[in-house]
Amino acid sequence: MNPIAPKMIIVGAGIAGLCAAVYARKCGYAVTVLEQHERPGGLATSWRRGAYTFEACLHWLLGSNPRDPMHALWREVFDIDRLQFVYPEEWMRVEGERGEQLSIYPDLERLEAELLRHAPHDEAQIRQFVHAVRSLSHCPLPSLSRAWRERIRTGLQLLPHMPLLQNLSHITSEAYGKRFNDPLLRGFFGEGENAQLAVLALVFALAWVSNRNAGYPIGGSQAVIGAIAQNLQHLGGVLRTGASVERVLVENDRTVGVQLGDGERIEADWVVSAADGHTTIYDLLDGRYVGERMAHVYRTYKPFPSFLQVSLGVARDFSQQCGYMTRLLEKPFTVDPQTALNQIAFRLFNYDPTFAPPGKTAVTCTLPTRNVEYWSHLSERDPQEYEAEKQRVANGVIGIFNACIPGVGDAIEVVDVATPATVVRCTRNWHGSMEGWLLTPQTGLRPLPLTLPGLQRFLMVGQWVMPGGGLPSGLITARRAVRRMCRQDGIAFAPDSHQKSPNAADGFPA
Template identity: 35%
Template sequence: MKRDEDKTDRPSVIIIGGGIAGLAAGCYAQMNGMDSHVLEKHVLPGGCCTAWSREGYIFDYCIEWLIGTAPGNEANQIWRELGALDGKEITNFETFNRVVGEDGREVRFYHDPGRLERHLLDISPGDARQIKSFCRDLRRFLNLEVFPFLKPPPLKTLPEKLAMLREVLPASLLFWRTSATQMTDFSGRFTDPFLGRAFPNVFFQDHERFPLLPYLYNIACAHHGNAGFPEGGSLGLARSIEDRYTGLGGEISYRARVRRILVEDDRAVGVELKDGSRHYADHVISACDGYTTIYRFLGGEYTSPAVDKLYSELLHKPGVTYPSMVSVFVGVDGELPPDTPHSTTYLLSEQDSAALPEVMQDSLVVQLRSRYWQGCAPPGKSLFHCTYFSDFGYWRELRTRNRREYWAQKRKVADFARGFLEQRHPGVAGRIEVVDVATPTTNHRYTGNHNGSILGWMGFTEADDLATELVNRQRMRLPGLAGFSMAGQWVGGGGLIKAASSGRFVVQFLCEELGIPFRAWESRDDEPWRPDKLGHLPQLDVRPMQLTEEA
């Protein structure tokens, strides 16, 4: 709204960014009697949680598994409050992932600890001690649900803190030990080199700095059906939350690019868009890229030692932010055999690694996305999604200085994917109908995420600890600036449930400031989800990927 235009007694909030965190903040703001307006630079909601389309195929960019798909836990409660799962079927798999070595050996990471243990012992009986240790800890994690998402620690009452302590204490030694043991150290103890390389790829790609804890937690969630794939995929999730938001009376504007946050007397009072228009509110929430928010929108005037260390030092340190990613979608005429694994990480040979442009980990993830959700491919057809971590700087340099070579490298990726799939699924190459390649610069152009990072700060690093401090000590605010808060992956951590939870947290802090009780309730929409709810899907790059005859 313009200043003093249609001013009501309801607190007004402007939210920068229509990703999951921004939409969640908007939903909770509306539930608590505020007038909110979400400003999104793209033409779709969701940020990285998105999809696009070509020739009837839907290229789902984000969700591989979603924490909170089973009832009875705090993550699921948030999704129900946001309407994210309304009317949707959930797909679950018996394995988390499969890893295949250069020599064809494979390991399947079943989420059932008994089945996993038997399978691993068949592969390497000599590693019984390591295998039984991992599966024993997995059984312990099956009985735990102590990862809170509903309320930030500073707002917990003493009884709530004591109740949490009672839940955590029995598992405190387990948490300490599995968070102190790096996966690289654990996997390095295997006598079978293949198992040693396979274990870090449970999460499809090697997260390098992760300890055992997140692996055990997520596999345990999958065992309970609490890490499934929702019908409609990534954009379907975002559209459902958008519907919930507008149904609560919220307003969202697309193609709304913010130039700066307006500040008067050290208080945020609104934003100025790139078209010159100004919009005012009692409170501004930024749910977009952290560096852009602090140093561009606010000119770097409101920082602290922790913030400066995050964005001046750690942001540029290797292994602190999640890498960017190359995605290759391959649409195929015909269906794959029903026993085709839904997800496989292939450990690449030196020859394959040399042929794949700027591959970082000598591995390629191949997912049969049409098994996740049939609606992502036309009837009777299949869709593969091939991904690998890659260097943002390489692709940015190409796209900036030599656009012709940039497209040539994208074609090289497409050709590689075609040949690679043909080797693993003979006959597929002749049935390929469409190939679409998204590079790290694609992510950066459409979301503004620093260096095209897919999840912001990497968990279990110094940066993750400092970002947590922004929640627990600064209450998601910047020092010296009133009327302003931050939400999203650069504050709350990577992962969709953490993004949604950060939107809840930021409104809870705002309610405390305003002296009003926080309210939230679950959506009651039980209408079955339909593919047309995705709305119009754009084509991000209209130039098709031409495949060479030699590939």
């Protein structure tokens, strides 16, 4: 490493921190990433229980299509072409308790025909919805453009779509669903916590799926995180796990380093926080550089909820089942004293052979909740009751799964429950949020500033500066931040240098 290279500390080794580190190394910075947890990834994680791997985050990765600009950006941080993507023929199935079913297909012709067959009385709304998906399926993401020429070209391409983008970003998924009479179609748009995001997010998701630009990578989030972490190591970056940053050190309104939980102080020319936004602003920096805009954001924006994840190792082959099943419930399912759900979804990882032995399947069920205090309190104060509550939730989920696929209960050989207390412990995200800020009618598509007012040599990246979150938000904000640092330091931004990247499938560095 060049001894006179500017030193950069990155707080947090989620996707955003790792991407920032790779970009910065490519531009010649001496990079150290500090991660409080024992492994990198943050929310982009999975874990092993017995013979099964349970994925928390990755269901689709935007940019899987080599023709998409996002694909080119992923190539800058790891060798995405080594990943194997899968594209299901049936994206989702919505089911009622009386055997009624609705298939959501990525093929838009087939989707339109299926929706019209199922709910002919909703024809006008169905046609409008599919038209919206079709229109946006070739619409570029505004924030992806690199140089000003490209930005102008993207702007011109976006122009005809602006009224549609505006309309769809100003209505929640739940409210949009109410335009339909059919209960399964309404169920597709969701209800409650998970449906408070702008329907634009769902329309874009379906558009990308239909373009084969949001495939699932075999190996899930670990395949992506492991490959980026290896690339960082290969480029000479340092990743320290189990290193919790407790303070960002500031002198004369300029960051000079960080202090860890054990008192160790590390000096740096730049500090980039890729950690939770609230912790960064209000704890690591003691709330000294909030500014009016961010204070308003943290007072009024709505984060994604937290979640419980019930994971099941099932000794069954589900290759004939749809991998994503949403079940509408006639009687709400109680997750905790403040949370009752009218629908729950199962992911059957029948498309990932690395997650279970042949003939067996890893199944997950994510249950959104905002009652983080309840779970954190139980886990700290009453471990016995905490375990009992986890068991109760698991039993309820297994009961519903058994009703979806009769007899499957007998084939379950592993049960694992992660709660919001787990999410907070492993990621420190504010309120255990699963994805940062919800993309709502209030936030629109506008990203937040990467800087804090009055503080020099400090930047923020990740899901808390880009409403809607997701892995792409980590890469896009990291790229912007490093570009900005380079400009300020008079260093050439060189995202394509040192393109050598080791094998994605090899897993984490030691």
